[in-house]
Structure formats: structure tokens, C-alpha cells
Amino acid sequence: xxxxxxxxxxxxRTGIFFAAPALILxxxxxxxxxxxxxxxxxxxxxxxxxxxxxxxxxxxxxKNPIFWRVLxxxxxxxxxxxxxxxxxxxxxxxxxxKVMGWKIFRSIYFLPTAISWVVIxxxxxxxxxxxxxxxxxxxxxxLGFIKTDLLSSEKGALFAxxxxxxxxxxxxxxxxxxTGMATLDQxxxxxxxxxxxxxFRIFRSITLPQLNRFIQFxxxxxxxxxxxxxxxxxxxxxxxxxxxxxxxxxFFIFQSAFSRGNFGTGAMLGVILFFMMAILGxxxxxxxxxxxx
Amino acid sequence: MRRKRxxxxxxxAFISMCVLAVVMLxxxxxxxxxxxxxxxxxxxxxxxxxxxxxxxxxxxxxxQQLLNSTVVCAGAISIILVVSTxxxxxxxxxxxxxxxxxxxGIVGAMLIPLQxxxxxxxxxxxxxxxxxxxxxxxxxxxxxGSPFATFLMTSYFRGIPDDLVEAAIVDGLSYPKVFLKxxxxxxxxxxxxxxxxxxxxxxxxxxxxxLFIQEPAYRTIxxxxxxxxxxxxxxxxxxxxxxxxxxxxxVVVYLIFQRQLVNxxxxxxxx
Numbered sequence: 001x002x003x004x005x006x007x008x009x010x011x012x013r014t015g016i017f018f019a020a021p022a023l024i025l026x027x028x029x030x031x032x033x034x035x036x037x038x039x040x041x042x043x044x045x046x047x048x049x050x051x052x053x054x055x056x057x058x059x060x061x062x063k064n065p066i067f068w069r070v071l072x073x074x075x076x077x078x079x080x081x082x083x084x085x086x087x088x089x090x091x092x093x094x095x096x097x098k099v100m101g102w103k104i105f106r107s108i109y110f111l112p113t114a115i116s117w118v119v120i121x122x123x124x125x126x127x128x129x130x131x132x133x134x135x136x137x138x139x140x141x142x143l144g145f146i147k148t149d150l151l152s153s154e155k156g157a158l159f160a161x162x163x164x165x166x167x168x169x170x171x172x173x174x175x176x177x178x179t180g181m182a183t184l185d186q187x188x189x190x191x192x193x194x195x196x197x198x199x200f201r202i203f204r205s206i207t208l209p210q211l212n213r214f215i216q217f218x219x220x221x222x223x224x225x226x227x228x229x230x231x232x233x234x235x236x237x238x239x240x241x242x243x244x245x246x247x248x249x250x251f252f253i254f255q256s257a258f259s260r261g262n263f264g265t266g267a268m269l270g271v272i273l274f275f276m277m278a279i280l281g282x283x284x285x286x287x288x289x290x291x292x293x
Numbered sequence: 294m295r296r297k298r299x300x301x302x303x304x305x306a307f308i309s310m311c312v313l314a315v316v317m318l319x320x321x322x323x324x325x326x327x328x329x330x331x332x333x334x335x336x337x338x339x340x341x342x343x344x345x346x347x348x349x350x351x352x353x354x355x356x357q358q359l360l361n362s363t364v365v366c367a368g369a370i371s372i373i374l375v376v377s378t379x380x381x382x383x384x385x386x387x388x389x390x391x392x393x394x395x396x397x398g399i400v401g402a403m404l405i406p407l408q409x410x411x412x413x414x415x416x417x418x419x420x421x422x423x424x425x426x427x428x429x430x431x432x433x434x435x436x437x438g439s440p441f442a443t444f445l446m447t448s449y450f451r452g453i454p455d456d457l458v459e460a461a462i463v464d465g466l467s468y469p470k471v472f473l474k475x476x477x478x479x480x481x482x483x484x485x486x487x488x489x490x491x492x493x494x495x496x497x498x499x500x501x502x503x504l505f506i507q508e509p510a511y512r513t514i515x516x517x518x519x520x521x522x523x524x525x526x527x528x529x530x531x532x533x534x535x536x537x538x539x540x541x542x543x544v545v546v547y548l549i550f551q552r553q554l555v556n557x558x559x560x561x562x563x564x
Contacts, residue, residue: 007462014468015387019395022380022443025372029414029436030402036413047416094310099303105310107551109317114547114554116497118519119536123320126529133323170317172558179559228406232499236522250408257412258504270409281404 034274037267045264053264061268069244070252073158077226077248080162084222085215087166088173095174096181106178110171117168117229121236124164125151154245157238161246164237165230173218180214213288220284224277249273328534335530345530352531353521355514355538362513362542365427365502366495369434370488373442376435377487381446382476386458387468396447402440407500415504429505430513434495442487445560449483450476486557489550496543514539 042057043050053060061067091109095102112120127133128150138146150156184207192202208215231250234240240247240255247255249269257266327335331344349355380399384392414433415424423429453476461471477484502516512520518535547554 011387011468012389012391015383015389016391018379018383018387018468018472019391022376022399022439023395025376025432025436026399026402026439029433030405030410030440033410033413033417034405036417037409040413091313094306097303097306099306099310101307102310105314107548108314110551110555111544111547112317112320114493114497114543115320115540116499116515116518116543118497118499118515118522119324119540120320122518122522122532122536123323126323127319133319167316170313175555175558179555224406228408231408232519235499236519250406253408253412254500257415263412263416266412270406270412273406274404274409277406277409278404 037270037274040264041268041271043264044262045267046261047263050264057264057268061265066244067252070247070249073244073246073248074227076158077162077165077230078223080166081219081222081226084166084169084226085173085218088170088218089177089211089215091170091174092177092181095178106175109174112168113171117232118236120164120168121233124160124233125237128160151238152242154241154243157242157245161230161234161237164233165226169222169225172221176214176218176221177211180211184210216284216287220280223280227273227276249276324533324537324540327530328537330530332528332530345528345534348528349531349534349538353517353535354510355517355535357510358512358514358517359538359542361427361506361511362496362515362539365430365434365506365513366492368427368431369438369495370491372431372435373438373491374484374487376439377442377446378477378480378484379472380439380443381450381480382472384443384447385450386453386455386471386476399440399443399447403444407437411500411504418505424505424507425511426508427506427511430502433501433505434491434498437501438487438491438494442491445483445487445557446480448560449480453479482553482556485550486553486560489546489553490557492546493543493554 040050042054043052044057045051095106095109128148130147130149134150135144135147138144138148148156150160188206188210189202192206197205227248228250230248231254234246234248234251235254238246240251250273253266253269253273256262256269328345329341329343331338331342334340334342380395384396384399418424418429418433423432457475458471461475462468466474496513497515498513499515499519502513503519506512506516514535518532518539521535522532
């Protein structure tokens with residue numbers, strides 16, 4: 001008995017020793033900074049001296065029309081999310097037919113996942129440019145009169161960023177759904193077909209519910225990407241402009257701190273982004289838990 | 294009748310997939326085609342040349358930047374592996390009252406967006422003089438990658454039966470020995486997944502490198518490119534040659550380790 005408890009103690013000690021490096025690293029570079037961000041969000045801070053403003057720091061920012069303009073951009077990006085999910089779902093169904101060469105196609109679709117946003121942004125910029133492929137394609141289809149210059153208008157530039165974003169999510173999301181489809185219970189389909197159910201009915205009542213978990217996962221991944229992964233794309237493609245046309249919250253954080261020197265405002269915006277993402281994460285956890293019960 | 298309909302469906306599916314493949318591969322085609330043009334050829338003159346490739350290596354420190362990227366990746370990934378295998382093993386196999394709390398903390402850290410901590414982290418790093426070489430970026434990348442890696446390692450080590458570990462302890466092995474001799478060899482697939490995921494992540498990143506590497510001589514290739522394109526000094530064929538060079542290592546890693554990458558991606562869905 002005594003031996004066992006000393007063994008237990010030794011195990012606990014070694015366990016703490018083993019966990020310590022991760023704990024120290026993550027605390028130093030994520031844990032402490034997020035707490036600091038919380039503190040400095042209530043201040044006016046130039047990186048050296050901080051001046052306590054309290055809650056009025058937030059109130060001031062909420063009165064700033066640019067802040068709402070930026071959030072509107074985030075909102076508009078959200079409109080792209082359903083497309084970034086449904087389109088790859090369709091692709092996954094295509095791939096799942098397992099026609100000739102489907103594995104090669106799968107690799108091709110997933111390939112952009114390996115490429116930097118910087119590279120994607122540089123190519124995308126030329127694609128949407130006045131002399132770019134988009135306009136050539138329009139001309140080739142007899143739609144030359146449309147001649148677009150998306151990147152020069154606020155809404156157009158955001159549209160171009162959103163299209164690029166959707167394009168780059170194709171690989172990730174179709175892989176998620178392909179994984180999901182591999183888990184489908186085929187016997188349910190057979191049974192339903194025997195009962196005379198139509199293809200659509202089978203899809204809606206049997207396939208979709210089984211894919212629910214995967215749809216949720218892809219939703220969370222897509223929203224997280226839209227809100228926190230597009231910095232480099234925006235940096236390269238539009239620099240946040242024209243005007244504030246493509247400045248999303250994550251880009252606004254960078255601009256506030258590193259272009260304007262308002263580190264306090266940047267920290268505050270970071271805290272707001274953190275809460276948005278935390279609500280999303282916790283919401284998903286709760287949803288999953290409800291399903292289990 | 295039924296057969297014919299099926300094959301029509303197959304043909305439609307095949308054609309759609311071909312069209313989509315063209316759409317997904319277009320950036321590569323554009324980069325390759327453009328990089329083999331001189332500036333004049335890009336603006337309409339016919340033909341191809343290697344002039345832009347020559348210019349790329351002559352005017353930009355591409356070789357140095359590729360080396361920098363390699364150093365930063367290697368540094369960050371090494372730290373992530375050491376830290377996450379140890380922590381994962383501790384949570385899964387050296388359970389105590391602290392383990393669930395610690396695990397929750399690690400999972401919670403996965404929720405923190407980079408942009409939320411980057412300002413204080415930048416100021417801290419600058420006070421600690423970490424911005425002059427590689428270390429600032431290496432530590433930030435390591436800290437960002439460690440939570441998910443630890444999560445992955447924990448679920449992997451949980452798959453190893455407790456009996457196996459206990460039997461080894463009874464045989465007189467210490468926990469560190471069990472970790473090195475039994476744990477690590479069994480975790481090799483998870484380790485490869487972490488390496489591949491992190492390599493692509495760190496190699497492709499702009500933001501952390503942009504802020505945490507202040508000396509241009511230490512810049513990674515992606516940051517070098519990002520800075521160039523933002524400067525709007527645009528010799529597009531040269532930029533495309535640079536983009537291609539920067540993309541190749543990650544694409545090669547992807548082509549070899551595709552399966553591990555997919556495993557890592559779908560690990561979050563759970564069972």
C-alpha cells in the first residue's frame with residue numbers, strides 16, 4: 001500500500017516535469033499575452049507607456065464608424081461561408097462516385113492547402129486585374145462589355161477576396177466531407193430504397209443527418225479561417241483597401257497597432273476577436289454535447 | 294437502359310472533375326508560364342525565356358531566404374515535438390488530478406487567435422531582445438503549434454494500453470525510460486503528422502515572420518515575397534518565379550505526405 005502511493009507520487013512528479021515545458025512555452029507566448037491583451041485593451045498604449053481609460057476605451061471604439069465598417073466586412077465574408085461549405089460538399093459527392101482517376105483529382109483539389117496565402121494572393125490579384133484572366137474569359141464568352149476591375153472598388157475587392165477564400169477552402173472542406181461519406185451506413189440507403197424512397201428523400205433524411213458532425217466541423221473551420229487566416233491574403237492582394245473595403249477585424253488589429261501605433265486599440269480588437277472565436281468554439285461544444293444526450 | 298444512364302452520369306462526373314481540376318491548378322500554370330517570360334514578354338512580346346529566373350537569383354537573396362525558412366521551420370518543429378510528446382504522454386499515461394485541468398488548458402489555448410495575442414507578444418519579445426535573430430519567430434511558431442500537437446499526441450498515447458506501461462514500470466523501468474523506449478516509437482505516425490502540418494504552416498506563414506523577424510537578413514522566403522509584393526515594385530515574372538520557388542518545398546512535402554496531412558486535418562472531428 002505504502003509502496004503504491006510512493007509510486008503514485010513519483011508518477012505525479014514525473015508527470016508534472018513532463019508537462020512543464022509545454023506549460024511554460026504556451027503560457028509565455030499565448031497565456032500571458034492574452035491576459036496582457038485584456039489589460040491593455042482598457043488603456044491607451046503606444047507600446048511603452050499605457051494610460052488607463054477603463055471601459056470608456058471600449059465605448060469610444062463602439063462609437064467609431066470605422067469599427068462598424070470593419071465588422072460589416074466580416075459579416076459580408078460570412079455570407080461566403082455557406083458556399084464554401086456546400087460547393088465542396090458537392091465535389092465530395094462527385095469524388096465519392098469513384099470514377100476513373102478520382103484519387104488524382106482529390107490530390108489536385110487539396111493541393112492549394114499546401115500553398116501560402118502570399119502566393120495565392122499574388123496570383124489572384126493578377127486574375128482579377130483589368131488585364132487579367134477574368135476579363136479575358138468574359139470576353140471569350142461574349143461578355144466583354146462587362147469588363148470588370150473588381151480590385152478598384154470597395155465591394156468588388158471584398159468580393160474578389162471572398163472568391164479567393166472560397167476557392168482555397170475547396171480542398172479542405174471536400175476532404176472533410178469525403179471522410180464523412182466514408183462513414184455513411186450504406187445499408188440504410190438500401191433499406192430506404194427498398195421502401196421506395198426517392199434519391200432526394202434519401203439524401204435529406206438519411207445522408208444529411210449522418211453528415212451533421214462533418215458539416216458542423218467544416219462550418220467551424222471555415223468561419224475560423226474567414227476571420228483569422230486571411231491576413232496574408234488581404235495584405236498581399238489589397239492591403240485592406242480600397243478605403244476600408246477589405247479591412248476585416250484581424251487586419252484592422254494589425255493596422256491599428258503597427259501602422260497607426262495604437263497598441264491599446266489593437267489589443268482591444270484582439271480581445272473582441274478572441275471572444276467571437278471563443279463563442280463559436282463553445283457553441284460548437286454545447287451543440288455536440290446536446291446531441292450526445 | 295440502366296447501364297447507359299449510369300455511364301452518362303459517370304461521364305458528366307468525370308468532365309466536371311476535369312473542369313474543376315483546371316480551376317484548382319490555374320495558379321500553378323500561371324506561375325510557371327509567367328516566370329518563364331521576360332518583362333517585355335509578359336507585356337505582350339511573344340516567346341519565353343529564363344531571364345526572370347536569372348534576375349530573381351541575382352537581385353534577391355532567395356537562397357538565403359530559403360535557408361532562413363528551413364532554420365525557422367526546423368527550430369519551431371523541434372521544440373513542438375519535444376514539448377508535445379512529453380506533455381501528451383504525461384496527460385495520457387501519468388494521470389493525476391492535474392491532468393484534466395492541464396488538458397483543458399491546452400485545448401483552450403487552441404481557441405486563441407494569433408491576432409489576439411500578437412501585440413503583447415510582440416512587445417514582450419522586443420523587450421527580451423528576441424526580434425533580432427530567428428528566436429522570436431521560432432518561439433511564437435512553437436507556442437502556436439504546440440497546443441494542437443499536444444492534443445494529437447494525447448489522443449495517440451491514450452490508444453496505448455495502460456497495462457503495457459504498467460508492466461514496464463513493474464519490470465523496473467522509469468517513466469522517462471518508458472516514454473523513450475515504448476511511447477515514442479509507437480507515436481511515430483502522430484509525430485510525422487505534426488511535422489508535416491507544422492512544416493506547411495510555418496513555411497507558408499507571413500504575419501509572425503513579418504513582425505518577429507526584424508533583420509531583413511533573417512527573413513523567410515514567404516516574408517521576403519510578402520514584403521516585395523506590398524512594396525508594389527512589380528516585376529511580375531520575377532515575383533512569379535519567386536512564388537514558385539517558395540511554393541515548391543511545401544508542395545513536395547504535401548505530395549509525399551498527403552495522407553498524414555489529411556489525418557491531421559480530420560483529427561479534430563473526433564470519433
